[in-house]
Amino acid sequence: VEVIKDLDLKAERGPLTLEENDARKKGFTELWRFLKCMDSQMFQRSRSRWLKEGDANTGYFHASVKRRGRQNSILALRMGDRWVESVSEVRAAIVDYFNRPTLDGIDFKELSMDEVSVMSQPFRIEEIQEVLATSDGNKSPGPDGFNFSFFKRFWDIIQGEVGLPPYFPRGVSV
Secondary structure (H helix, E strand, C coil): CHHHHHHHHHHHHCCCCHHHHHHHHHHHHHHHHHHHHHHHHHHHHHHHHHHHHCCCCCHHHHHHHHHHHHHCCCCCEEECCEEECCHHHHHHHHHHHHHCCCCCCCCCCCCCHHHHHHHCCCCCHHHHHHHHHHCCCCCCCCCCCCCHHHHHHHHHHHCCCCCCCCCCCCCCCC
16 A cells, blocks of 8 residues: 555656556555455455354344344335325335236237247257356356356256256247
8 A cells, every 4th residue: 555655646746657657556456455355354254253143132133133124224205296204104105006006008019929939839958058158157046056157067967857847837828
């Protein structure tokens, strides 16, 4: 940090040499790496503390729950041209909104018979392989707990075992 600060002060007085610019960039790289390590360490500490004290009846647990509650609060809502601020009015406005969903103004597109026919076809193994090849491996896991990284890595071994689950629709009759 001191090196960066000194070089910044020097840059205010005049241009830096190539070596000084490189030293400044290197300083920022090291600072960024250090800050990422510190952030990771703090995150790990918070997780280990939560695992240790989390659900126990401790002050830490109650403070965490209260903090989460404050973050999840809806203090006011705009209803038309006015603001609703009392807890009971906010609650009533939310319940009213979700009790009367409306689909007015939504233009639902209809599929042609050709599109229905194409979409009703069973998946081909090539399509599944293409999806695996083009997908980010870190996407969230499916119902079985495995993410794309697992399937990408072990596809040669498991491709014969993979099938569509029984709850997956095989097609739509029109």
